[in-house]
Amino acid sequence: MGTVAIFGAGVMGETLLSGLLRAGRPVDALVITERRPERAAELTEKYGVRVLENAEAAALADTLVLVVKPQDMESLLEEVAPHVRPGDLVVSLAAGITTSFVESRLPEGRSVVRVMPNTPALVDQGMAAVSGGAHCAPEHVAEAEALLAATGKVVEVPEKLQDAVTAISGSGPAYIFYVVEAMIEAGVVLGMPRATATELVVQTLFGAATMIKETGQHPTVLREQVTSPGGTTAAALRELDDHKVRAAFISAMEAAALRSRELAGG
Numbered sequence: 001m002g003t004v005a006i007f008g009a010g011v012m013g014e015t016l017l018s019g020l021l022r023a024g025r026p027v028d029a030l031v032i033t034e035r036r037p038e039r040a041a042e043l044t045e046k047y048g049v050r051v052l053e054n055a056e057a058a059a060l061a062d063t064l065v066l067v068v069k070p071q072d073m074e075s076l077l078e079e080v081a082p083h084v085r086p087g088d089l090v091v092s093l094a095a096g097i098t099t100s101f102v103e104s105r106l107p108e109g110r111s112v113v114r115v116m117p118n119t120p121a122l123v124d125q126g127m128a129a130v131s132g133g134a135h136c137a138p139e140h141v142a143e144a145e146a147l148l149a150a151t152g153k154v155v156e157v158p159e160k161l162q163d164a165v166t167a168i169s170g171s172g173p174a175y176i177f178y179v180v181e182a183m184i185e186a187g188v189v190l191g192m193p194r195a196t197a198t199e200l201v202v203q204t205l206f207g208a209a210t211m212i213k214e215t216g217q218h219p220t221v222l223r224e225q226v227t228s229p230g231g232t233t234a235a236a237l238r239e240l241d242d243h244k245v246r247a248a249f250i251s252a253m254e255a256a257a258l259r260s261r262e263l264a265g266g
């Protein structure tokens with residue numbers, strides 16, 4: 001088994017690291033790099049993983065997974081580029097960063113896969129989309145898929161759809177947490193103790209998500225089943241429509257996709 005190096009062990013780097021370990025990858029087949037020494041020490045203590053400098057890790061690894069912020073990608077690529085050999089695979093998880101951006105900073109002909117993961121990977125319920133670059137064979141894409149499959153579902157998409165993926169499943173968990181926060185606040189306004197409101201909202205979210213997944217029915221059908229004529233749900237949904245919540249979601253996700261397109265430009 002080749003060595004996987006994770007460059008940048010923040011939220012998403014740790015999520016991937018812990019997922020690979022849970023999936024049974026030996027810790028000595030993994031290394032991380034991390035600019036913040038206290039963060040590196042924390043992860044070594046927690047997982048027993050080796051921490052190397054970027055150049056050392058690049059020289060050692062066959063699979064290089066880049067998990068720094070888009071703004072830090074340029075300088076990271078400068079450090080690792082001289083050490084990326086022809087058979088290596090470079091996997092970028094950074095929002096907005098295209099395969100051609102990465103390829104152009106590496107020696108000619110290197111294999112690059114762009115991935116958009118999400119944080120539910122932390123509980124093995126991730127959703128990731130992968131796209132191969134110009135010098136990728138199907139086995140390179142399959143290798144990246146296998147890495148991400150350790151933490152959830154993976155689909156392959158044409159790279160031009162990656163900004164949309166970022167807006168849907170990459171940022172998506174944050175929209176759901178926002179809705180959950182709002183529903184808990186509403187419960188408190190209605191006189192419910194916060195802990196009980198939280199329990200009711202979280203189980204309702206879990207139940208609704210499970211219904212969508214397991215019944216295979218369209219969300220519109222499921223929503224109609226809850227909406228009695230002249231009842232409480234109809235009263236609530238009219239308020240949501242009056243406040244243009246559906247249109248707000250579309251605008252919000254268009255803004256996310258636009259921001260993803262901007263990020264490679266710095």
Ligand SMILES: NC(=O)C1=CN([C@@H]2O[C@H](COP(=O)(O)OP(=O)(O)OC[C@H]3O[C@@H](n4cnc5c(N)ncnc54)[C@H](O)[C@@H]3O)[C@@H](O)[C@H]2O)C=CC1
Nearest residue numbers: 008009010011012034035036067068069070072094095117
């Ligand atoms: N957090 C999320 O929900 C998602 C994040 N992503 C992408 O993952 C990437 C990382 O995001 P987060 O983990 O949230 O950010 P983060 O800020 O938590 O982690 C980035 C880590 O990289 C380290 N770092 C920066 N430059 C470095 C360098 N040159 N060498 C070594 N380490 C370096 C930082 O110290 C930090 O710990 C971003 O590009 C983001 O677009 C993608 C999908 C979801």
Ligand SMILES: O=C(O)[C@@H]1CCC=N1
Nearest residue numbers: 094095166170171172
């Ligand atoms: O907010 C961001 O830029 C990253 C990408 C997707 C989720 N978080």
